[in-house]
Amino acid sequence: MARSFSRMWLPLILLLLVIPLVVSTFYISVLNNIGMFALATLGVVLLTGIAGMTSFGQAAFVGLSAYTTAALIAPSTLNLGAMMGAPWLALAAGLALTLLFALVLGLLTLRLQGHYLPLGTIAWGMALYSLFGTIESLGGHSGVPDLPPLRIFGLTFGDGPRMFYLIWGCVLLAIVLIRNLLESRLGRAIRALRGGQEMAASMGVDVFRTKMIVFLIAAALAGLSGWLYAYTQRFVSPGPFGVQAGIDYLFMALLGGIGSLWGAVIGSAAVVLMREWLQDWLPALLGHGGNYESIVFGLLIVLVMHRWPGGIWQGVARRLKLRQHGHMRLPQTGAAVEPLPRRPRPKPRERILDVRDVTRRFGGLVANRQMSLRVDAGEIVAVIGPNGAGKSTLFNLVSGVDVPDEGDVLFRGHRINGRTPRELAARGLSRTFQHVKLLPEMTVLENAAIGAHLRGHKGVFASALHLDGEDEARLLAEARRQLERVGLGEHLERTAGSLALGQQRILEIARALCADPCLLLLDEPAAGLRHKEKQALAELLRKLRSEGVAVLLVEHDMDFVMGLVDRVIVMEFGQRIAEGRPEEVQRDPAVLKAYLGGVEE
Known part of the structure; x- marks a missing residue:
């Protein structure tokens, strides 16, 4: 019998509580990066893997929120957040600006079919990357340094265990909320977008509105990741938010499992850890004379995708006999449920x-x-x-x-x-x-x-x-x-x-x-x-x-x-x-x- 999805939560939460107590500061920082990547990658999974809309702009949304946060809290810029002592101001502003740009981009592209959305998000990523690099008040390509640490209720989070708990609490909360959404009436409409838009429209689904909802949720997840990034790294520059970074997010989703929420976490962890390990091992094995990291990294991804075309999570789920598809609250037989109202019946021979x-x-x-x-x-x-x-x-x-x-x-x-x-x-x-x-x-x-x-x-x-x-x-x-x-x-x-x-x-x-x-x-x-x-x-x-x-x-x-x-x-x-x-x-x-x-x- 397939194991219940809920059985994963208790050991997972216990593991996350214990990890900061037993690993080094370096690996806490690595896990913080994985969590921030996972938040944004959840948006890619929802948008691309579940709703069937390919986007390369997730990194640009992360960057927009991160730069908004930096502009508000950095001593060298507006410094509004620092003066007011309110990180929530930076979060609200970052999310609002990110959602505004996502709304405009969605209005321009989501009614179109085919390649317009991916091309639009690529253009959006290139434009924001150039914009970040040319605004002198934001440091140009040198970026915005010396951001203050996050302080909430008198606690300083820095980039250690407290930030770890905050980041991974956000990841788990996002997974729970998205999973709840996918179990619902709206969630069925979202999943129908992938290959079933004509059918969904004939059943009464507002296809464009549903696309826009998914696009805005993905942007909001990226915005939250950008806010955390600014406070964790305490330095923001254009490099991590270009088109290549947008491709990397899509890579993480594909590697972990493009149709699975847990695939976002596994894919982010796989990419971040592989890069860290390759940066340590390859120079010792092959020397410093070539860019072997990208070659080996690409080959490893090809091998993993060949072994598990549906991503690492699919292979793990099959091995553990976990349910992979379907999000359903099955009604109990004979349960007392008030029936849905019916429309008035037509008159005879009408x-x-x-x-x-x-x-x-x-x-x-x-x-x-x-x-x-x-x-x-x-x-x-x-x-x-x-x-x-x-x-x-x-x-x-x-x-x-x-x-x-x-x-x-x-x-x-x-x-x-x-x-x-x-x-x-x-x-x-x-x-x-x-x-x-x-x-x-x-x-x-x-x-x-x-x-x-x-x-x-x-x-x-x-x-x-x-x-x-x-x-x-x-x-x-x-x-x-x-x-x-x-x-x-x-x-x-x-x-x-x-x-x-x-x-x-x-x-x-x-x-x-x-x-x-x-x-x-x-x-x-x-x-x-x-x-x-x-x-x-x-x-x-x-x-x-x-x-x-x-x-x-x-x-x-x-x-x-x-x-x-x-x-x-x-x-x-x-x-x-x-x-x-x-x-x-x-x-x-x-x-x-x-x-x-x-x-x-």
């Missing part, structure tokens, strides 16, 4: 979806031409047609992924052309995808709970401080209920990637149902399902129909469609060629021609 003469062109290709359809409450409508008929384009127009060139899409009487998938999710439209879009390393329960994202309300601070218990319990209870409803109740703690394809499609339906939709869009839901699974799915859809939910599905399995739906719409070359009850459509000559290539006279 027009839910009305597509009017929609046309969508891609250059010279007309994917949909004056396409119309309607779906009422308590009705199941199927859209069928050969490959390339325009069914997926139609789905994208209805779900907000794309915008029609002509015509209107009305949802419950309101025109939704140009509305985002998130806005439509809030109005009660939920969907699955032709190609399954799950987060394979997250559990089945967590994947389903993403669908209920808009039904929760707790934010960053409540999640990080674990003040979201009631909200989270209700979301997970709803996810459990829907999973049990679709027959996946026995697989809550399994990772979604370990399910068979048919089960993954059923999981997508459970996730969509967690949103409490009044219109459910299903893109080939029966693909990959066995016969009994198709029967169970059909029974579920009939039950949803009886509850007033409107269902629009695209499907190639004609046996499944014809025995289930109320109406069938047939498309060919982007146009509707037939519509009617299943038995009528099956006899339509135009349909037979589209599928069979002609009709015998």
Whole structure:
């Protein structure tokens, strides 16, 4: 049985309490450096490893906070912190300025895709490095010396055991808060950013806002590290904050384990210790004539990454059988949890979806031409047609992924052309995808709970401080209920990637149902399902129909469609060629021609 994550904390805290009592002053300084690196690297792990956004600017954020602190407390500069005796002033100013610059950089780059964020952070790092080196009042490239030591409540911290406890207390606190955050509704949205942004937006996640939150948290961690750096080193210069230093932080995250919070600590320790030892050993072995340290250091990193592609922490976790993936507070079976509120049910036969003469062109290709359809409450409508008929384009127009060139899409009487998938999710439209879009390393329960994202309300601070218990319990209870409803109740703690394809499609339906939709869009839901699974799915859809939910599905399995739906719409070359009850459509000559290539006279 996997060991509990919490069993690591007691021995770890005891170890950190004892270390300053048994090691030399030199190694206390080394461990202080590891802790400061680990704080900033935690931001890289959260930003790059978990949220999937590559940044080379972490060192620049550390430098901005360190220089702000130095400017406020150094005798040769403003000396405000020293005069006021308030290190908290320097911390608040450093964090505020760091977050302000991160906000501006995020607004400029986070809406863009691909390489813009990494390029933006590289440019940001180069600009700040040059700025630090050219401001004469901050010492230029010589830096700001003679910073006073940190004094809190009359205690002087210096760079010894007291600073060790402060630094590592900050590291452990940061790990706890980030881990709490990742266990929450917002944490699931953050983890969905890596490879699941389209799905997350369709479930109601504000993707840009979530990116910005992660970016600001990473910057705040760097800012805290910079504040500690200024007081520990008592000297600040541009060298440790350039682009190369930003690459080093990314290196530490990769080496320790880019997707693990503990990987930040292990990677920082590995890099710092390897450099210290190589600086001691290599001159004695190879002489002082060459820059052998960088060569050997690079080779060692390549060897470690070859042995453990997921980082050192992955290898350690596998050996100790520690849980590596999934952050979940599993709801107890039968626990008394107040159910989530549901949206008002549509009136019988209420027009839910009305597509009017929609046309969508891609250059010279007309994917949909004056396409119309309607779906009422308590009705199941199927859209069928050969490959390339325009069914997926139609789905994208209805779900907000794309915008029609002509015509209107009305949802419950309101025109939704140009509305985002998130806005439509809030109005009660939920969907699955032709190609399954799950987060394979997250559990089945967590994947389903993403669908209920808009039904929760707790934010960053409540999640990080674990003040979201009631909200989270209700979301997970709803996810459990829907999973049990679709027959996946026995697989809550399994990772979604370990399910068979048919089960993954059923999981997508459970996730969509967690949103409490009044219109459910299903893109080939029966693909990959066995016969009994198709029967169970059909029974579920009939039950949803009886509850007033409107269902629009695209499907190639004609046996499944014809025995289930109320109406069938047939498309060919982007146009509707037939519509009617299943038995009528099956006899339509135009349909037979589209599928069979002609009709015998």
